Amino acid sequence: MEITNVAAETVSVPVVPLDDGGLAPYVTNHGEVESMERVLVRVDTDEGISGWGEMRVFLSPRTTETILEDGIAPWVVGHSPFETESLRRQVFIEYTNVDMFFAPIEIACWDIVGKVLDKPIDELLGGRTAPGLTERTIDPNRQETSRVDVAYCLGILPPAESREHARHAHEQGYSVLKTKAGRDWREDVDRIVAMHDEVDGRLDFRLDPNQGWRFDEAVRVAAALEDAGVYLQYMEQPIRVDAHGTLARLRQRTSQPIGPNEDTYIAHNLRELIERDALDVAVLDMTPAGGIAAVRQLAGIAEDAGVPAAHHCAFDLGIRTAAVLHAVSGIPGFTLPPDTVYYAWEDDVLTERLAVEDGSIAVPDGPGLGVEIDPAKVEEYRVDHD
Template sequence: MEITEVHTNKKTIPLGKVFKTSLREVTEIEVINIEIQLENGVFGIGSAASTWQITGESLASIQAAIEGPIKQVILHHHIEELEDILTNVVTSCAGNTSAKAAVDIALHDAYCKYYGLPLYQYLGGGSVCPETDITISIDEPEVMGQDAIERLRQGYNTLKIKVGNDERLDISRIEKIRETVGDKAALRLDANQGWDRKQAVKIIRYLEKENLMVELVEQPVAAHDFEGLKYVRHNVDTPIMADESLFSPFDAFRLIKMEAVDLLNIKLMKSGGIRQARQIADTAQSAGIECMIGSMMESSLSVTAAAHLAFSHNNITHFDLDAPLWLKQEPVEGGMQYDGKTVILSEGPGLGFIN
């Protein structure tokens, strides 16, 4: 069944409240949505968010990559040859991982709709619905403490705490949140590259000494500093997770070979889509390294694709799928839904969105 058309459109989606990390402050997200149409009228949908600080892509560059080199290598190919088409997407141009992810998602959606099965079933099935953590945006300690207790009241028991722009303030933030929630919630820290290696070790050792019960620390040092990740991991007891350091299966292989991390955070916008995300999870599994599935600040279209992957791969054991909960309104109907902290997937074909 031939791919006959590829269309893109821009969309701006406001957030319900400001989202702040050590890297950026967000009040709305900008996305490029894509439709890939087959000759029988079936179409697949995908989406990519612009995140300058992480992938280096703008909204314009994402759209240009899709409408240019990526479109050229998928148009008029047959969807039954999905593996070959996905390879073409990966090799169509350098970088542009978010653009590639949007197309990869839409191709998977079209393929599964063509064959009439949910995406997670095509990816291998699954029996356990993921339970997402919830992010506590970076702010003053008192504000973060109040946010944490409110999330606890809403039923979330794993909190992802944004830190990374001030050593003393970061410690105060963590202490305040632990004091507020007691032992009722697991705390995961995400420094978003906000510390250097020695600073990270100093902070984490203090948290360990004070028994603040931190489950893991995500990306404590700069993305390029693989040696820094290794240094931190080998000088603390708390598990260390790579995020911005991990884009490709090769990055995963290198991090594992260096013994630089305990965990890997997979995001479709970094990996270039579902295909390479699965390769990362497989590579990690072969080395006994568990993975988290995460997301940028994205629309429910792309996060739903990540949820299908999470549901279907048993080496993805940690789930950070809360991005759609930050949106003021859902741009589309269907896809993933939430029952409290539990992510529920549609049994409809593909991603499960209603046409």
């Protein structure tokens, strides 16, 4: 079996407005989201079996599609989709990191392999080894589950509105709420305290300023929350990337767990963070890492260090959401719920949408990713470059 073609197409799908129970506008410290452009990647083979991957737009839809089709495809066409490890090691372009463009192609290869073998990806990875495990051994009496708990995500809102969403998330069965931050550290504290009080501490919280705080502000946020009796699940990437020594000092100054995200996208960064005692949680992402096999490598580094891992969300449609579900189920080390905003999409490009129930999503049990793409939906939301 050989790869014969790589095709990329961009879609733009609206996000359900806040007034209708959704998240739009989803406000962060660097913008707002009301719809999101996603690039769908199809990998074809000479045996008529195709696989799918997905990534976010880089600079522009046309740029992203061109890099995928003209830049990365020539490295993989003619190779077997079973060669995921060798392919990711051979894709090399001087002066730049192309891992994130290889990632959707690699995910599509896993989809193809699963379809050929008639097995879901999580089974190929080891068979639902990850949920809830923090030891190298498995309890033989452990109850296997096909569902993955997920974290509810929320943009920056006033405290009163944030309260409503915290109550809604708790009522819908979520155990964790992640919210954006970084525009005003005092308001960030007020929002978390308001949400914590609204649910009587029955939700864990993740606070993500996307590198939006100075060191001193991060120290004050952590101290203010501790004074209010709020202990986060983690503060995600509180300060700028590549300041690992400063991040280590922040960890020494606070009892709030530190969860780098953007800093973990490169494997040697994760190792350095661990060596510097600069993190409590590794917030990983398969796309910048280079795919499922690459994020498995990162999760192994974290697991060996005794650091729990969670998986990041980038406003993923059903293709990448399915890939994340398979990864966190089949790869040991992912012991915290992945982030998701899947419940907030107005639609998807799948023939049958994934169901979010009681704060969790079932891992698709069909071959490969276990999802089917609806060509009519792709056409409906396709971005026209002209």
